[in-house]
Amino acid sequence: MPCVGTLRISGYDEDLVITVKDIARRAGVSLGTVDRVLHNRGKVAPDTEARVREAVKSLSYTPNIHARNLSQGRVFVITVLIPQLESDGGYWAEPYRGIQRAFARLNMSNLEVRTSFFNRYNEQSFADCLDSIFGACDDVLAPDGLLVAPVVSIDSQRTLAAHIAQHNIASVAFDSRLHGTDVPFVGQDPRQGGRVAGRLARLMRDGGSSVASVTLGRVDVHLQERANAFREYWAEISSGDIHDLSLLDGSEEEYRDELVTRLSEIGADLGAVFMTNASADLLAQAVAIIGIRRHIPVIGYDLLAQNAQLLREGRIDAIISQRPETQGYEAAHMLARHLAFGTDMDAEILMPVEIVLPENVDSFSSDR
Amino acid sequence: MPCVGTLRISGYDEDLVITVKDIARRAGVSLGTVDRVLHNRGKVAPDTEARVREAVKSLSYTPNIHARNLSQGRVFVITVLIPQLESDGGYWAEPYRGIQRAFARLNMSNLEVRTSFFNRYNEQSFADCLDSIFGACDDVLAPDGLLVAPVVSIDSQRTLAAHIAQHNIASVAFDSRLHGTDVPFVGQDPRQGGRVAGRLARLMRDGGSSVASVTLGRVDVHLQERANAFREYWAEISSGDIHDLSLLDGSEEEYRDELVTRLSEIGADLGAVFMTNASADLLAQAVAIIGIRRHIPVIGYDLLAQNAQLLREGRIDAIISQRPETQGYEAAHMLARHLAFGTDMDAEILMPVEIVLPENVDSFSSDR
DNA sequence: TTGAAAGCGTTACCAT
């Protein structure tokens, strides 16, 4: 039958599994020696080593992960460093769910996960967490792996990077990059997101020709890039004005009132509004207040439960998502595989820019 | 530190791993007996069995997957049944990539994958494949697992379902459901996709008030539902007409010419066009021919390389994707875990409706 | 520098 193909997964050779025994026989040495070569431990005569490596290569040996884990019985400790789940509108619960799903799916009996929750708006809280993780300078107590959302000041990031380097801990950064390091990153390119927001504003604007870009609260590097890309792209595709609004340190009411004032000033020319972070709900409120006569489209970021609900109700018109659950999942999975199976980690895994409208919001209910 | 929480993964109890040995001791029996109870094989006295089960429960025993796989050394055979990769514009290469990624990531040394490629436009080809898989009625030769895209006639689906039932093969259907069975499904809800297309047509239409829904080639259940949902939703959100075009059995040129003719008849009232399957390129060509004066937005399905390119060039305006790579990945992963680790399979895994515009097409380059 | 042997937790087989 020409329609049939066969694909053999991993190091099989005609139903003959290659084991350390085989390569020991082939190289004319003992199991112990093979192991020493394979793990670069202990002393081996140069020529013996060469013979062993030749055997490994020519027989294309692949270690059996089950035997390895069984034999080692080692427990890997992974520390998760993530903002408090209830902060930022519950955003961090999403990647955290992904992390848990990854570990559950791997269901390896030799993985121990410890989570430290920090307050991202309080640098001391982050420092405390670092202390409790790395404080006892015993290398023994340091985790084998670290999974971190480094949404803190550059200084704090530097401190973290130093700890990682010092203890040589396998790490993955998700959501944002760990500044000044080449720690593997799982997240979205902020510029792509900004451009997509620009296109959506263009498609949805109705009446007005100008647009407003709003940021509430802290602006970090990631957010700044997103806003910049939005502004630049809007200039490319539209001749309308763009109004930048950045509001810091207010209560919800203050934010909303301020937004109403500022947006009203723009007046009838306003065609659409973009919230660069997850607070689109406040923007929707403000728009509802000023836009009694006509609807001003609201474009936001991050599909929190609240945003999803407003989307369904037509009070938010589009949400851009960065697949937070998948971020957590991929980051955790990559790290766990690296520790347990010794696989290499990707330098970065980029999430697609997800466009969510009222019509497809339900299909994202369980983001995976 | 209040910021620290600890989460233990799986059945550990204070660093004490519960093994069969423990439950044997606790129940006052031998390893062999424990094994017989655990796997319902062989004869065990009722009261002995009760004691063993009690021990298992009270000690909350969890089998060690590594030891199990090592001991069994069993090789699971998984058969993948998928349309020829070059057909349908190369669409099937996507899920196939996902399948390979899943197996590679699991990198279990005890998985053997055999792929049968069929011609989905030739039922005999599918029947041949079934023969070559199940032909020799030896149960020994039948695969342990089956991964199938059942995009064939209802009759062929029934034949397949019969084989699966007869040999009791663990199976997963991806892309489309296996009709009349409860075989786990990984894919998209076609109705959600149709609705999203409707919204996009509404957002993008420019000038005209009517819309055309086009299907080239074979219409299966999945596609029909998608087109129906599009039509119904369009009626909900717009007062414009909708024109249904279904063309069967033509060459590319015939399709294109016919499209030009039919779309021209609609004339200036045409606001947007929707291609329900992956042939949006032909629609883009036809539109380019008739729409010299103004641009008619083209909305298509499935992010093939070709479609992505046209999207970048602005000749297609939006593509809806069903994450084919992820479909293959999740389907294969679920099946492999079921076979190797004995985990339960989900009844269905639904893919989100992905909206792809020129601005975010690059972020989907490696769909995962 | 090298080899031999014990042990990880399960399963399978052969005695009883």
Next chain:
DNA sequence: ATGGTAACGCTTTCAA
């Protein structure tokens, strides 16, 4: 109906 034991492939320890 039940118990004992070898074997799976790898790592680690202890001797030589």
